[in-house]
Amino acid sequence: MVAMGGGPETPQRSTGDGEGSRDLLLAVLPWPESEPQHTIAKIKEDFPNLDVHYVQDYLNKADRGKTNVPEELYKRAKYLATLSWLPPTPDVVPDLKFIQFFSAGSNHVANHPIYTDSKIPLTTASGIHGPQIAEWVIMMDLVHSHKYIDLYEDQKKKEWSQPRGFGVRDAVGKTVGVLGYGSIGRQVARVAKAMGSNVIAFTASPRRTPESKKDNGFIVPGTGDPDGSIPSAWYSGLDKESLHEFLKQRVDLLVLSVPLTKETTHFIAADEFAILEESNPHGTFIANISRGGIINQPDLIKALETKQIRGAALDVTDPEPLPKDDPLWDAPNVLITPHISGSSVAYADRAFQVLHENLRRDRDGVPLCNLIDRKRGY
Missing domain, CATH: 3.40.50.720 (NAD(P)-binding Rossmann-like Domain)
Known part of the structure; x- marks a missing residue:
């Protein structure tokens, strides 16, 4: 550390x-x-x-x-x-x-x-990047789960509609799956754990010993998970079988924070969306702060349209900038920002x-x- x-x-x-x-x-x-x-x-x-x-x-x-x-x-x-x-x-x-x-x-x-x-x-x-990106992830999940967009639209129309804000599931007891447990993922885990969520981690290589779970990189003081003690379970591998075992854990918030490599390109696609739908009847919310190519974008649009997942927050797309005529803009329950989650003074x-x-x-x-x-x- x-x-x-x-x-x-x-x-x-x-x-x-x-x-x-x-x-x-x-x-x-x-x-x-x-x-x-x-x-x-x-x-x-x-x-x-x-x-x-x-x-x-x-x-x-x-x-x-x-x-x-x-x-x-x-x-x-x-x-x-x-x-x-x-x-x-x-x-x-x-x-x-x-x-x-x-x-x-x-x-x-x-x-x-x-x-x-x-x-x-x-x-x-x-x-x-951990502090500011973790805040972006949690903010987007809360904006979606607390139905803030709908409530804000009501505010602009000067409408007082309490039923619009009903049906909120708070963070206590939710499972947050962090795909890529680096410095960003560890700070997401820290904040999620403080909110009462259960955290599970996925890494490319196995982390079976306490020493292997430590963060040996650069850490902003007071942030992250230096000794790797937050996750209740660890999963690993770059093969689809290992990934699918991780996704079957009834994940409520799936955070994508892996680097874009040959192995991780389109790591999340149609098969993965189907597993998320089957394993979690409440629906999974996906936050992607890594690279747009991690997700198969046409498959993501279909998953949003068919409600295989609860929604998605994307700070990255494929390509960037996202063309104005791209159908992702109009997909339901998607929040898109222009690759700014890492911005901080x-x-x-x-x-x-x-x-x-x-x-x-x-x-x-x-x-x-x-x-x-x-x-x-x-």
Whole structure:
């Protein structure tokens, strides 16, 4: 477990004067430098031999990564902090020690030569998204279960209709199934457990020992499930038989928080919706905060139309942006947001704290936090 904060640091001391004796941290990011300035100042204090050069990338997602970064900067860089921008090829960054991505996943750069043809260590900002995304998940479930949309429509029409709000099932005793028990899933579990729900977890590989259930990644203090004690049961596997055993547990809220890989593409499709319908007469509500491709979207629309599931909250779709003529917009009992569940005013600062931790680890010769396994894809 890696938490924010901590005790005093042993600074890296300068070994000489002039640019040649100083390392360069190049940050190419879409946030104004003022947002993470507090943590950047701490990095400079702990690493006085480190120059930090900040280049603001485009804020618009469609243009991210297109920023013109001077070649002399990335050729000299020892560390790179980025969301989307990358140097063209590995050979132009001969001194790069690691790249810190400010995203939870890396599928957006999986075809880049630096990913496919280099051994430059790549790390993610996994761990910083839990608080805000968990709030989004719980908010969407409550909006749906408490029939808030209908009640708000009545408010706009100045109608006082109490029956519209009847029939609410509160969270106590519900089963929340977290498909992908990483930092986000663990914070969803923490909040759900506090509301009286039962939590079950699904992971790619088995977690049979207390040590294997621990979260060894970056954790925002006071959040998550560091020791993995919240789930009442654990399930695992990337095969459909294992997934189906998990889905048969009468899941009321199914949270999708797995990375998009070859194995997880269309992981939830017609067969899975049928199992959810059969196992839970109350209906399952699905919240997808991972990637749109995890769900077979036409099958999802059919499941909503035929009431195989109670509803769905989607912060991600396939494709993105969702075209205006896509039938998903008009599917019943669906709530759609434009991939913003991870947004927070604390996002950039928290991501720089992950970078700060990895700079310490690189200095101390210990394994990096949130290191991407290129073979697994995350």
